[in-house]
Amino acid sequence: MENELFTSITNGDIQNSIMLSTKIIFLYETIELLEVVYINVCAYIGSFISLYDISKLTDIYSALKNIIENEKLVIKDVYVIISKMCILCDIYNKHPNAKCGNMSIKVLKDKIAAQFNNNDLKLSHNGVMRFDGILPPHDHENYALATKIVSIIIRTIKSTDDISVDDGDTLVDISNKLRHIIDYILRSKYKFETKFYSSDNDNAWFLWGVFSILYKNDIFSDAFWLYNYEYKKKYRAKRIGILWSLPIISIYSHKCDISKGWNSKETLVIAKIEEISINLYNELRRKIIKENPDKFERKEASSQNADKYDGLKYIISYVPVLGSSGSGAKEATSQMNSKIKEEVRQISY
Structure with a gap:
């Protein structure tokens, strides 16, 4: 399923990528597979990213690191980073340029x-x-x-x-x-x-x-x-x-x-995903459980005496953390640019 997810994201398919990511969380009881796929997608984007769009990729780098380090699974952040990766892949698919690693x-x-x-x-x-x-x-x-x-x-x-x-x-x-x-x-x-x-x-x-x-x-x-x-x-x-x-x-x-970071159209898409993330998660959760009754009933029965934080039982009943909405992608990029100007050193021999 991780190969399917990688292909879906690189095709720029936000809806299917969110569905597959949610399935992986439920069916595999871990986000480790997601971490591997998302890092690989970042590397894929790194092979073609342009100077004009590079701040979008650095935004994704920072967000993905935070997701992996966070002890809590913030579903909003997962869905948003999927959307951002899909946006960059869609830009490349519609306006392809030379990709690093392909030249003889x-x-x-x-x-x-x-x-x-x-x-x-x-x-x-x-x-x-x-x-x-x-x-x-x-x-x-x-x-x-x-x-x-x-x-x-x-x-x-x-x-x-x-x-x-x-x-x-x-x-x-x-x-x-x-x-x-x-x-x-x-x-x-x-x-x-x-x-x-x-x-x-x-x-x-x-x-x-x-x-x-x-x-x-x-x-x-x-x-x-x-x-x-x-x-x-x-x-x-x-x-x-x-x-x-x-x-x-x-x-x-x-x-x-x-x-310049995410443009107005991209920011609207990201904001919309952020807005509907909890409802979307709950809808997908119900759908996945309905499609896999044997797995979930069996897991539920076998984990009755387990600690509430163990395994699938915890994930099924898990209410994902929404997190703060922040000040928007554009402001984040502007703040990042100001910080870079302060931090970057003059390079010399």
Whole structure:
């Protein structure tokens, strides 16, 4: 059912995705499957998200982290995040653009050749000291390559310093160029031993280390938290899209006015889902119980002596927490942009 849910969300089908999510909660007695699917959807969106829409994805990152960390299942929050993910997938389905990971390695290498062949790109002594925790040992075969990659990332980000948000196309081109660089590194066979993640020399951890040093704001922390949540090596392929979103987030962090957040039409959809969430949940709950009488009657009988917080009995009788309605998606994005402006550091070698 989790594959069906993933497909439903990526198709932009809000109604069916809410139904399937509610079914999973009831039939599997856990939200762990939802957590895995939602993180994978975030990564999928990260493979195509544009600079203009990136603040919507960072909003989803933050909301999903809060849902997973929350001890209570707030059904409103679950339905809202489904709606937000469906909206972004629907935008892509109606206006598809190049998706990261689809380009051949040869074409990708040609696109980033100028940066990697630039022998003038070097880290200063201060730069080496700053990134010491994520650079491999000095005698490592890929030490020089690692310092060059850090230099390339910094130089590419700094190339936006004098570009106005009014010149959006140029900023988009730079963000895509940086994404090509990250994509190439991730698909290469380069390995880096780092103090940042000493138990695994996967180059993904090296890149996470670079961005974690460059940025200390919540957006990058939320992205890393989701990527690393109960991480297993088999999750890499499905979660790598979160890393693909980092180049876009890094440019957005310096030019946050480029992404305005949810527009008025999207905000109305989100608000409507928020408004009807409790009634919708109760309606779906009745429907699911009616469609699965044997399962629910059997579970009810077998759990009569169980603690009220155990298993399906608790879920069936559970009245989901509504939570506060907040001040709206647009205000949240505006506050986030102001916070980014205060937090983002000037990047230097």
